[in-house]
Amino acid sequence: MNKRNFGVVSGLVAGVKRIHFIPHNNGKYTMRAIILNGGGHDDVDLLNIQNLICDELGGMGWEYEPLVLHKIRFASCMGGFGCFVKQPGVCTIKDRGRDIARAFINSDMVILLSPVTFGGYSALLKKALERLIGLTSPFIIETKGEFQHKKRYQKYPALAAIGVLDKEDEEARHIFKTLVSRNALNILSPSSASEVIIRNEDMEVAMAKIRGIFSMAGGK
């Protein structure tokens, strides 16, 4: 597998904090992505799909880092808005959740990978997403009839999501896709795309879906 790490998230593995992306590629800007894998311990299918995603990103010349969430110890959001009013932009819980937020905002594209659970994400992926609200401002603005948080950062990553279902389920697919597009508004992503892969689906079909969402989400 053509895997290349980039600084920020490598810090997750090494336990090093405050490493920033180091542009290599002879000074040319390299696109960066993280994969938030919300699969359970024994979810081999999701790991296989993660590998396909990594292969595709590598082929596109991106730097990427898969974050297998069940291997990362982090607490859940306590809902007290400390990330708005105590240490603005930083979650008050000092753990790896902070590193996930840092990696998220320093990416050009974030890929959510999750079993589809009642149409939504697995609890594990949801736990990680909730640690990200400090990436936005507490203040709300209205754009095109939608209320949104104001930006805290100039640039936010594109959002691509892959849900994995045991068998075809039109309702679950619809809920999942709607959820991702709503999340894109919530997390201030400039673009988003999502797909659902069925567990026993042909590799080629799965790969075509992955390519499809990458070209739609863009991450530019």
Add this chain to the structure above:
Amino acid sequence: MRRVLFLIGSQKPKPSESTSASLANYLVRQLESRNCVTQTMFITSNSLKDNRVEEFLSTIDNADIIVLASPMYVDSLPYQVIAALEIIANHRNSLASRPDQVFMCVINGAIPGPHRFDTVLAICRKFCAEVGFEWIGGLALGGGEAIGGKPLDDLKFVARNVRKSLILTAEDIANGKPISQRAITLMEKPPIPVFIYRLIAELHFRKRAIQNNVYRNMGDSPYQ
């Protein structure tokens, strides 16, 4: 006597600040005056610890009606609530015969606008379909921080539609009916005009930042 179990999904450290708890408490009183017995449980990391899961599941099994009162987090249910629903689903799907039970939810979010809740309500409905609970409907309240954990009776004008909605809901539950459209529509009404709500919310965050000596840092972007 109908047994109604309230599951409260607020993750706030102080339950006294939870809007979900305010909504649930009001509905509890309405139901208790209509011949229902109620029990309330907060869904926290503690209530789902391995050694308490059995107790959690037997509480679920013993209810006729389950009411989930929860905040919306990132367009869906909070992590702990999804984790609880996953546990319930595994349990129910392993039973040879599942007891007939009814489920409804009252969801609130900080940001105004009722259509924002379509996805979270669809997730709750889908959960019911997957585990064999009868779905009787969902109420959604935008601008929920206007309640901010206060008892609804203390909020006079602000909570008037919320109270009316919950009274109708209690009647529906007590009579074994689905939640009426009238109750849903009343809950969707913003407790206060949206522009005032936004102003108050902004002042609230600014005040808390001042108290914590970080007012100047409110717009910081520490990771870029």
